[in-house]
Amino acid sequence: MYNRNVVFLDLETTGATATRDRITEIGLIEVDGGNFIREWSTLVNPGISIPPMIQALTGINDTMVATAPRFEDIARELYEAIDGRILIAHNARFDYGFLKNEFKRLDKNFSAPVLCTVRLSRKLFPQHARHNLDSLISRHNIDCNARHRALGDARVLWHLAQQWRADPGEAAVLEATAKLLKTTTVPTGLADTVFDNIPEGPGVYLFYGDNNVPLYVGKSIGLRTRVMSHFSGDHSINKDMRIAAEVKRIDWIETAGELGALIEESRLVKKLSPVHNRQLRRASELCAWHWPADRHTEAPQLVSARELTGGEFRDLYGLFRSRRSAIEALREIAVEHQLCHGLLGLDQRDGPCFAWQIKRCRGACAGMETPREHALRLAAALMKLRVRAWPFPGRIGVRETTADGERSELHVLDQWCHLGTVKSETELHALQETIQKPLFDLDTYKILNRFLHSGKHRPEIIPLTMDAGPAA
Numbered sequence: 345m346y347n348r349n350v351v352f353l354d355l356e357t358t359g360a361t362a363t364r365d366r367i368t369e370i371g372l373i374e375v376d377g378g379n380f381i382r383e384w385s386t387l388v389n390p391g392i393s394i395p396p397m398i399q400a401l402t403g404i405n406d407t408m409v410a411t412a413p414r415f416e417d418i419a420r421e422l423y424e425a426i427d428g429r430i431l432i433a434h435n436a437r438f439d440y441g442f443l444k445n446e447f448k449r450l451d452k453n454f455s456a457p458v459l460c461t462v463r464l465s466r467k468l469f470p471q472h473a474r475h476n477l478d479s480l481i482s483r484h485n486i487d488c489n490a491r492h493r494a495l496g497d498a499r500v501l502w503h504l505a506q507q508w509r510a511d512p513g514e515a516a517v518l519e520a521t522a523k524l525l526k527t528t529t530v531p532t533g534l535a536d537t538v539f540d541n542i543p544e545g546p547g548v549y550l551f552y553g554d555n556n557v558p559l560y561v562g563k564s565i566g567l568r569t570r571v572m573s574h575f576s577g578d579h580s581i582n583k584d585m586r587i588a589a590e591v592k593r594i595d596w597i598e599t600a601g602e603l604g605a606l607i608e609e610s611r612l613v614k615k616l617s618p619v620h621n622r623q624l625r626r627a628s629e630l631c632a633w634h635w636p637a638d639r640h641t642e643a644p645q646l647v648s649a650r651e652l653t654g655g656e657f658r659d660l661y662g663l664f665r666s667r668r669s670a671i672e673a674l675r676e677i678a679v680e681h682q683l684c685h686g687l688l689g690l691d692q693r694d695g696p697c698f699a700w701q702i703k704r705c706r707g708a709c710a711g712m713e714t715p716r717e718h719a720l721r722l723a724a725a726l727m728k729l730r731v732r733a734w735p736f737p738g739r740i741g742v743r744e745t746t747a748d749g750e751r752s753e754l755h756v757l758d759q760w761c762h763l764g765t766v767k768s769e770t771e772l773h774a775l776q777e778t779i780q781k782p783l784f785d786l787d788t789y790k791i792l793n794r795f796l797h798s799g800k801h802r803p804e805i806i807p808l809t810m811d812a813g814p815a816a
Contacts, residue, residue, distance in 0.1 A: 346518065350375050352433070352499075354371050370418070378509075385495040440456070444537070468512055486507075546601055550595045552591070552595065559590055560587055603795050635659055662729040683708075684699065684706070685697040741754040742795075754772060761782040
């Protein structure tokens with residue numbers, strides 16, 4: 345930002361909805377190439393009453409704005425101040441959305457490159473959990489005698505930029521800024537405002553083409569940022585170039601957390617078979633080698649996803665998307681460890697197997713090794729493929745709650761299967777009554793395995809009874 349022409353901006357408004365609420369105050373600081381140019385601020389008559397809660401927060405009341413200019417009166421001066429500059433704001437989507445809607449009411453299409461200091465602070469100081477303006481004011485010891493007033497808060501952003509120039513340094517700030525300012529171009533098949541209403545929280549997004557053909561399904565803990573990244577100006581990924589040329593509609597599903605987004609993405613990819621998702625996965629093809637501990641001298645048996653039951657998980661080895669890949673994996677293990685192809689069921693001939701004849705088998709099929717010795721070597725060779733047993737005594741729920749604490753979801757899980765997601769006790773009881781034996785799914789197994797055992801997450805796990813809600 346130090347080598348560009350920018351404007352640090354803050355707005356006060358009558359509420360949080362840009363399409364309904366209106367601006368009551370504008371404050372900005374113009375900076376060229378890192379040098380302060382001027383400050384400018386004005387109250388704005390919103391044409392509607394200011395709610396008491398907002399009056400208490402900002403100190404701006406109906407009397408103060410009664411004689412202030414309306415937005416149309418200052419629109420030209422404001423536009424000239426910000427035109428051709430990077431717009432820097434805290435939670436920039438909020439301020440940018442209000443400006444776009446105010447100009448839209450005047451039949452003027454406004455757009456500008458936008459830099460959000462919340463996102464910039466997160467990139468520069470990832471060790472800190474909180475990046476709201478009050479936290480930054482406290483953390484950086486900034487004096488603000490006009491909090492929740494437009495120019496006062498704009499001045500805070502200008503002071504932050506100056507402090508960050510010293511620590512973590514100009515180079516770090518410029519590198520982070522460059523990444524955040526990647527130009528996002530709205531594809532020609534979409535409306536100019538297509539990104540405005542996409543939430544920043546976790547969830548799944550869907551791109552559709554002509555005739556509502558599903559093009560791509562993705563997930564993110566920051567939906568809006570992730571969706572916009574597909575259309576960044578550099579188009580470094582060929583897939584994104586094709587999507588930008590074909591997309592006609594964007595939809596999304598919000599989730600309470602990352603696990604819900606991962607599960608929903610996997611489900612939708614299988615259901616919709618989007619054109620540009622790399623793998624169109626079908627759980628029905630999934631299979632694994634079943635080799636019970638009490639029958640180790642017998643050959644491993646290939647079982648399909650439909651045959652898998654909870655008790656067998658301790659005896660499963662490898663999870664494969666096809667019978668062919670499972671047999672090939674076992675054959676490679678046999679060659680690597682000089683195991684008998686006959687005892688593994690890979691060679692159906694009578695007498696010594698072909699691998700023994702070419703000296704790639706230690707001779708269990710020719711009496712040179714006992715079946716038990718062979719089984720011990722096979723057990724050691726298969727250990728790296730062993731499927732992790734379900735680590736809970738029964739069915740569980742994993743609760744995820746949104747960052748603002750307003751909404752939560754309970755993911756009902758059993759034996760590495762996702763049985764459903766509910767939002768209330770009533771929904772949980774209804775789900776428990778209708779659950780049938782689920783089909784084991786490799787992607788869900790991998791998602792849950794990583795989520796529960798990576799150490800990155802600390803999920804709230806709730807034991808569930810089979811016929812009711814959470815266990816007492």
